[in-house]
Amino acid sequence: MxxxxxxxxxxxxxxxxxxxxxxxxxxxxxxxxxxxxxxxxxxxxxxxxxxxxxxxxxxxxxxxxxxxxxxxxxxxxxxxxxxxxxxxxxxxxxxxxxxxxxxxxxxxxxxxxxxxxxxxxxxxxxxxxxxxxxxxxxxxxTPVWIGYGLILAAITLVTASLMAAFLRQSRAAADAAGAVRTLREFSAALAGGRCSPWRYDGKSRTVTMARSLLEPLGLGGRDRVFTLREISALAHPEDLRAALAILTGEPAGLNEGQIRLRDPGGGWSRLYLRTAPDATRFKRSGVAFDLSGARTVTPAVALAESRLRDAIESIPEAFVLWDAQGRLVVWNRRFSTIFRFPDRALEPGLPSREVAARARARGDIVQQYFAPEAALDQQSVEVALPGDHWLHVSRRRTAEGGLVCIASNITDVKRRARAQKKRERDLKNLVADLERSRRELTETMRKYELEKHRAEEANRSKSEFLAHMSHELRTPLNAINGFSEIMHSELYGPLGDKKYKEYVADILASGRHLLELIDDILDMSKIEAGRVELQPRRVDLERVLQESVRLIAKRAADAGVRLTAHVRHAPAVWADARAVKQVTLNLLSNAVKFTPAGGEIAVTAEADLDGVTVIVADSGAGIDSRRLRRLGAPFEFADDHFSRSRSGAGLGLALSKSLMEMQGGILAIASQPGKGTVACATFPRRKDARVRLPQFIRNEAHILTAPAASETMHVASEAAE
Structure with a gap:
């Protein structure tokens, strides 16, 4: 224990x-x-x-x-x-x-x-x-302790069961040793005391008696069945009535008594017959004792032997008992089944080698672990059988020098133990795999961080280079544009030839266009580098729209495009004033750029409770749906790169898209080839407003800004409050 x-x-x-x-x-x-x-x-x-x-x-x-x-x-x-x-x-x-x-x-x-x-x-x-x-x-x-707790409980239960079984086996072996001694004494008493149990069969009306009584009387050397006629011939006439009453129950009321039987020499032998008081006429048995001067044993010996055999057969384990001379005394059916002994192959008094030789399966195990000659270095040993079966054999010496062997089936216990060891190995392998994966993941993360750092450095260097070069280019361009304006206005006198004036006009137009491109690149690089900080506040949208229209009006007139604006009474918006003006100018510039001479551009504003939408509609060539989805990315154009006739770097819509997202607004475009384009920029009226497009364009428009831009702005405002 x-x-x-x-x-x-x-x-x-x-x-x-x-x-x-x-x-x-x-x-x-x-x-x-x-x-x-x-x-x-x-x-x-x-x-x-x-x-x-x-x-x-x-x-x-x-x-x-x-x-x-x-x-x-x-x-x-x-x-x-x-x-x-x-x-x-x-x-x-x-x-x-x-x-x-x-x-x-x-x-x-x-x-x-x-x-x-x-x-x-x-x-x-x-x-x-x-x-x-x-x-x-x-x-x-599921918490880990539940699984391991169940495993511990199961193993504890199995171990306790085995321990209890071992204790029961030990007690059973001790009881069996005592019972065997009683059985041996009883057998000796039956053989030497000339007594015998008898049994009456009411159907055949016969009486069965054992050799232990009949042989000393000279009535036979084996168990014998007597008919009532034979009993009448052997019994003394004076005792015949009593003998029939005890043996058959007719007439009833007599359970024991002495009778005399005739022996082969012509003399009379005295017997004492006895049966149970409650014995019936149809099921009747008892004990017969020889009273001719020989010593007799008590009738309890026969009952003790019967009980002992029943107890041994009821044991679920295999049981075998050897005497001090190494001869077989008693065994149970479980022992015969395990080693597949033929019916009636075992009998008391056989030596261990003869018992092993008669076994049909693994007689060597009988000789090695169950025989009295086997070494007893270990009183308990585990034995492997064919078919992945196991026995636990317990061996004990009896008081007279014999040997008691009890074998228990532990196949299920061994299989569960192997399964547990396999689970433990699998668990250790899993832990090792997790450790290896963690190390590999750590190394991968380190390499990822290094590459990310390099990419960020490269992106920052690119943005700084663009910003620096843009400033470097703007300085000489300002001088070129300034001197070109002076020469074009002929401030210090007329030019010598009209061609010079045309050339100066071309230089001034090209310089202004190049300055616009540099300004767009500079703004885009600032946004990418995260250096643009907007300052949202209430902006007079009507004033900003009118200023933007005035700035674009001359360019539209030079291009032969009619520009109309209906923006009176436009409500104020919550945005950055410079960003609102830049978005409006970009939309108007694109409309002028892609509207042919004789076309029209209309600017209107439509308001609801949450936002104000600036609508710029033109009658230009329009954009097909395939190219419309690509708008909003830097350096992307509405028409083909190789056939476009308009100038520009493709940054106007990208800048407008970024500025609208930073303000929580929406930028959308709807267009049909051959009919024109409608661009919408929706600004919030309050800092926590969730903006949406007008109903008339909501289904046809392609939204350039992030779909959740306004929703994210709304969540951020609620969290800030």
């Missing part, structure tokens, strides 16, 4: 250690998935911000699954967008503002929903992305 308790205690310690490793493995897996998701979300959000895609869709693409939640945060910690199980991971504003969002980090946070592993990093525009998941397990799987 002490060894069993020590085994269970050691197993419990091993399971606790394995449990801790499994819990640690789940925590490591959660941290790795959060860290990986944070890196992917940062890349996708940077791309979404550059392209105007939905931040929530980007978070959905990089979401690691399970109970994790991805947050798009502002530089001050306000939640801009969220995706995931935010009921399981709730990020309160105080905790978000306490984090250092300007640099990458990871930490276990105490959130209102519990402890969570969080990883964050800044985005290119100064905002940040944060991914968090429950610290214990990102997938909220």
């Amino acid at each position: 002490l060894l069993t308790a020590a085994f269970i205690a050691a197993l419990a310690v091993l399971i606790v250690l394995q449990l801790r490793e499994e819990v640690a493995s789940r925590r490591i897996e959660t941290a790795l998935r959060v860290e990986k998701a944070e890196a992917e979300c940062a890349s996708l959000l940077n791309i979404a911000i550059m392209t105007g895609a939905s931040a929530r869709q980007a978070l959905a693409q990089c979401h690691p699954g399970g109970l994790a939640t991805a947050f798009h945060l502002s530089a001050t910690g306000d939640v801009l967008a969220v995706y995931g199980a935010n009921q399981k991971v709730r990020l309160d504003p105080g905790t978000a503002r306490a984090l250092s969002l300007d640099r990458r980090g990871e930490e276990v946070l105490d959130l209102p929903s519990g402890k969570a592993v969080a990883a964050w990093r800044p985005l290119d525009n100064g905002e940040a992305v944060l991914v968090a998941a429950p610290a214990k397990d990102i997938y909220q799987r």
Whole structure:
């Protein structure tokens, strides 16, 4: 029992250690998935911000699954967008503002929903992305201790059952040893005391008696069945009535008594017959004793022998008993079945070698583990049988020097033990694979960070180069344009030839056009570098639209295009004044540029409760649907690159798209080839307004800005408040 308790205690310690490793493995897996998701979300959000895609869709693409939640945060910690199980991971504003969002980090946070592993990093525009998941397990799987607890309980139950079976076997072996001694004494008493059990068969009206009584009387050397006629011939006439009454129950009322039987020598032998008081006429048995001077045994011996045999047969394990001389004494049916002994092949008194020789299956195991000659270095031993079966053999010496062997079937226990070892090996291999994957992931993340840093450096160098070169080009262009204007206006006198004046006009037009291109490139590079900071406030939209129309009116007149504006009483908007003017001028410039002479351009404003839409409609050539989807990207044109007849760098719509997204507005274009184009720019009337396009163009327009731009602006405003 002490060894069993020590085994269970050691197993419990091993399971606790394995449990801790499994819990640690789940925590490591959660941290790795959060860290990986944070890196992917940062890349996708940077791309979404550059392209105007939905931040929530980007978070959905990089979401690691399970109970994790991805947050798009502002530089001050306000939640801009969220995706995931935010009921399981709730990020309160105080905790978000306490984090250092300007640099990458990871930490276990105490959130209102519990402890969570969080990883964050800044985005290119100064905002940040944060991914968090429950610290214990990102997938909220079944607690590890339940499985290991069930395993420990099962092993403890099996061990306790085996221990109880062993104790029962030990007690049964002790009881069997005592019963065998009683059986041997009873057998000796029957053989030497000249007594016999008898049985009466009411159907055949016969009496059966054993050789142990009949042989000393000279009535036969074997068990014999007597008819009532034979009993009448053997019994003394004076005792015949009593003999028939005891043996057959007729007449009833007599259960025991002495009778005399005739022996072969002509004398009389005295017998004592006895039966149970409740014996019936149809089922009657008893005991006969020889009273001719020989010693007799008590009738309880026969009953003890019968009970002993029943007890041995009821044992579920294989049982065999040998005497001190190594001869077979008693066995049960289980022992015969295991080694496939033929019927009546075993009999008391056989030596062990003869018993092993008569076995049809594995007689060598009988000789090696069950025979008295086998070495008893181990009182308990496990024996393998064919077909992946196992026996646990327990051997004990009896008081007289014999041997008791009991064999239990432990096949199921061995198979469960092998299965448990296989599970332990699989678990160790899984832990090793996870460790290797973690190391590979760490190395991959390091390389990714290095490449990302190089890409960011290259992008920053490109933006700085463009900005620097744009400034370098603007300085000489300003001089060229200034001197060209002086020469074109002939401020210091007329030019010598009209051709010179035409040349000066061409130089001035080209210089102005080149200056516009440089200004667009400079603005685009500033936006990409994150250096553009808008200052939204209430803007008088009517005044801005009228100024823009006046600036474009001369260019439209020179191009032979009629420009009309209906913008009176346009309500104020919440935006950056310079950005509103630049978007309006870009839309008007594009309309003038792509409207042929004799065409018309109309500027109107339509307002609702949340926003004001500036509508610029022209009667130009229009744009087909395939090229319409490509508008809004830098250096993209509405017509073919090789056949276009208009000048420009293709940055006007890209700048307008970026400026509208930064203000929470919408930029959309609807066009039909041969009929013209309608461009719409919708500005919010309040800082928390959610804008939408007018109903008349909502179904036909192609929206250039991000689909969730206004929604994201609305969420950010609510979080700020």
